[in-house]
Amino acid sequence: xxxxxxxxxxxxxxxxxxxxxxxxxxxxxxxxxxxxxxxxxxxxxxxxxxxxxxxxxxxxxxxxxxxxxxxxxxxxxxxxxxxxxxxxxxxxxxxxxxxxxxxxxxxxxxxxxxxxxxxxxxxxxxxxxxxxxxxxxxxxxxxxxxxxxxxxxxxxxxxxxxxxxxxxxxxxxxxxxxxxxxxxxxxxxxxxxxxxxxxxxxxxxxxxxxxxxxxxxxxxxxxxxxxxxxxxxxxxxxxxxxxxxxxxxxxxxxxxxxxxxxxxxxxxxxxxxxxxxxxxxxxxxxxxxxxxxxxxxxxxxxxxxxxxxxxxxxxxxxxxxx
Amino acid sequence: xxxxxxxxxxxxxxxxxxxxxxxxxxxxxxxxxxxxxxxxxxxxxxxxxxxxxxxxxxxxxxxxxxxxxxxxxxxxxxxxxxxxxxxxxxxxxxxxxxxxxxxxxxxxxxxxxxxxxxxxxxxxxxxxxxxxxxxxxxxxxxxxxxxxxxxxxxxxxxxxxxxxxxxxxxxxxxxxxxxxxxxxxxxxxxxxxxxxxxxxxxxxxxxxxxxxxxxxxxxxxxxxxxxxxxxxxxxxxxxxxxxxxxxxxxxxxxxxxxxxxxxxx
Numbered sequence: 001x002x003x004x005x006x007x008x009x010x011x012x013x014x015x016x017x018x019x020x021x022x023x024x025x026x027x028x029x030x031x032x033x034x035x036x037x038x039x040x041x042x043x044x045x046x047x048x049x050x051x052x053x054x055x056x057x058x059x060x061x062x063x064x065x066x067x068x069x070x071x072x073x074x075x076x077x078x079x080x081x082x083x084x085x086x087x088x089x090x091x092x093x094x095x096x097x098x099x100x101x102x103x104x105x106x107x108x109x110x111x112x113x114x115x116x117x118x119x120x121x122x123x124x125x126x127x128x129x130x131x132x133x134x135x136x137x138x139x140x141x142x143x144x145x146x147x148x149x150x151x152x153x154x155x156x157x158x159x160x161x162x163x164x165x166x167x168x169x170x171x172x173x174x175x176x177x178x179x180x181x182x183x184x185x186x187x188x189x190x191x192x193x194x195x196x197x198x199x200x201x202x203x204x205x206x207x208x209x210x211x212x213x214x215x216x217x218x219x220x221x222x223x224x225x226x227x228x229x230x231x232x233x234x235x236x237x238x239x240x241x242x243x244x245x246x247x248x249x250x251x252x253x254x255x256x257x258x259x260x261x262x263x264x265x266x267x268x269x270x271x272x273x274x275x276x277x278x279x280x281x282x283x284x285x286x287x288x289x290x291x292x293x294x295x296x297x298x299x300x301x302x303x304x305x306x307x308x309x310x311x312x313x314x315x316x317x318x319x320x321x322x
Numbered sequence: 323x324x325x326x327x328x329x330x331x332x333x334x335x336x337x338x339x340x341x342x343x344x345x346x347x348x349x350x351x352x353x354x355x356x357x358x359x360x361x362x363x364x365x366x367x368x369x370x371x372x373x374x375x376x377x378x379x380x381x382x383x384x385x386x387x388x389x390x391x392x393x394x395x396x397x398x399x400x401x402x403x404x405x406x407x408x409x410x411x412x413x414x415x416x417x418x419x420x421x422x423x424x425x426x427x428x429x430x431x432x433x434x435x436x437x438x439x440x441x442x443x444x445x446x447x448x449x450x451x452x453x454x455x456x457x458x459x460x461x462x463x464x465x466x467x468x469x470x471x472x473x474x475x476x477x478x479x480x481x482x483x484x485x486x487x488x489x490x491x492x493x494x495x496x497x498x499x500x501x502x503x504x505x506x507x508x509x510x511x512x513x514x515x516x517x518x519x520x521x522x523x524x525x526x527x528x529x530x531x532x533x534x535x536x537x538x539x540x541x542x543x544x545x546x547x548x549x550x551x552x553x554x555x556x557x558x559x560x561x562x563x564x565x566x567x568x569x570x571x572x573x574x575x576x577x578x579x580x581x582x583x584x585x586x587x
Contacts, residue, residue, distance in 0.1 A: 164441075167441055168441050171440040171441050171448075172431070172434045172435045172440040172448075172452075173435055173436070173437050173440040173441055174440075175419075175423060175426075175427055176427065176435055178416070178418065178419060179416045179419065179427055181418070182416035182417055182418050182419055183414050183415070183416050183417070185378070185398075185410065185414060186410070186414035186415070186416060187416075188378075188397075188398040188399050188402070189376070189398060189402055189407060189408055189409070189410075189414070190402060190407065190427065190428050190429075190430055190491070190495060191399050191402040191403045191430030191495075192399055192430065193397075193399045194399070200437055204437075305418070307418075307419070307420045307423075307473065307475060308420055308422070308423055308473075309420075309473045310420075310422050310456070310460070310472050310473055312456075312460065314460065314463070314464055314469030314470065314472070
């Protein structure tokens with residue numbers, strides 16, 4: 001049971017980081033990005049390519065270095081941001097709404113196909129493997145207690161990301177981002193460089209996605225195309241929507257509900273004899289149903305975005321103007 | 323009359339949409355420290371002209387000089403940062419942000435808004451600047467009678483209240499020139515009087531005004547000088563009084579003139 005709980009919580013922390021990154025792009029800046037899981041995947045691939053060293057043929061992949069895990073994390077984040085810069089420069093210049101989404105979806109499918117088909121990049125569909133207990137040896141952590149250490153590490157990173165983003169949220173930069181989401185033309189009329197601001201938010205979000213990918217790679221010890229599909233992003237959207245778009249507390253709550261509660265509770269359903277896949281298929285159905293119910297009855301999510309409430313009472317307590 | 327350079331000098335501005343000359347060799351000036359009216363029938367090219375001046379559309383020909391600086395080709399945010407701010411025909415508040423946030427955010431401040439400075443910058447300096455800014459915004463809200471609504475999401479306000487928020491944002495931004503695009507749309511007479519006073523307030527605060535409006539009594543009430551557009555070009559300029567007898571203006575737009583009545587408050 002403890003074993004199980006550790007697994008669930010570690011996964012939950014990693015998905016929490018993922019969702020927080022996507023919330024920067026969609027929750028604040030307002031762009032419905034469908035390329036997001038590509039940044040997570042690239043972060044994971046790069047982490048592996050930078051840490052596992054060279055494996056003998058027929059495995060083929062770039063880099064094949066044996067860098068310390070923490071260094072690999074930094075480089076994984078940087079590569080995710082670099083990819084986001086390329087996609088963002090193209091997609092954010094003039095495209096908005098559904099047109100932006102389609103271009104980002106196209107971008108991530110190109111990446112997906114390339115990773116699978118172009119073997120010298122990340123070993124094709126076989127993917128990369130062999131990142132076993134990073135930092136464990138250096139810190140002298142034995143094999144049995146490593147999972148607790150990594151749980152602590154993942155929660156620590158989640159906490160750092162959370163604190164950093166709460167600072168962004170309350171900053172002037174964060175407020176300017178939300179003005180883009182609310183009305184872009186007005187934001188431009190009052191001096192905001194929409195393209196640059198959106199690009200900054202996009203890079204920030206993608207960097208956090210790459211960070212989550214770096215943790216995910218260590219958690220899974222391996223990564224290949226069957227570990228992700230571009231549509232994984234949609235489940236992250238479900239989590240943000242259920243929790244509360246724009247509210248980082250809500251986003252973490254949404255991840256707990258969608259990834260942990262729904263995903264894991266269906267695990268305890270009894271198997272239906274002769275239909276081994278029914279319970280497995282039930283998860284997307286339950287998540288989809290939750291999504292529909294929330295969109296209909298509580299579109300702002302469980303914890304709506306908080307507004308700044310000015311504590312200082314005005315001099316005159318007159319009624320509203322006409 | 324003293325010889326001050328105009329706040330805005332538009333020369334030969336032209337914009338084609340396919341075969342349609344939406345703005346056709348349009349030239350006019352807006353004097354500094356004055357209220358200039360821009361009137362004309364629907365489809366005269368007023369809104370397109372504003373879009374061209376403020377950078378939301380690119381002109382096919384012509385120049386726009388703002389305080390002597392050429393604006394054409396600059397993107398909207400650059401023009402705004404130079405001190406020329408425009409409003410839109412429908413109020414464009416940031417609906418999910420509060421009224422106070424709407425006003426505070428009207429002032430663009432690079433020193434505070436870049437990512438590194440605003441997120442990792444010195445907390446103390448940021449906090450002090452915020453205090454000053456909030457105090458300024460509260461004063462402006464007080465002036466516009468919006469204090470009680472300051473924590474309300476702007477999207478929940480009535481149409482008239484949204485117009486007032488827009489005016490409050492202009493006050494906060496303190497541009498050298500503001501272009502108001504049909505500020506009286508859907509506004510009742512009492513509020514209209516308040517907006518007329520607010521426009522005088524802009525002038526006092528050093529903001530020259532161009533106002534596009536179909537409400538002619540309001541134009542007569544607030545403007546010093548009127549530019550009449552028809553079919554993309556300027557057909558007449560001068561004080562509103564002088565245009566009453568201008569046959570071209572009467573044919574194109576005025577027809578029979580209504581007279582201005584003071585609203586009974």
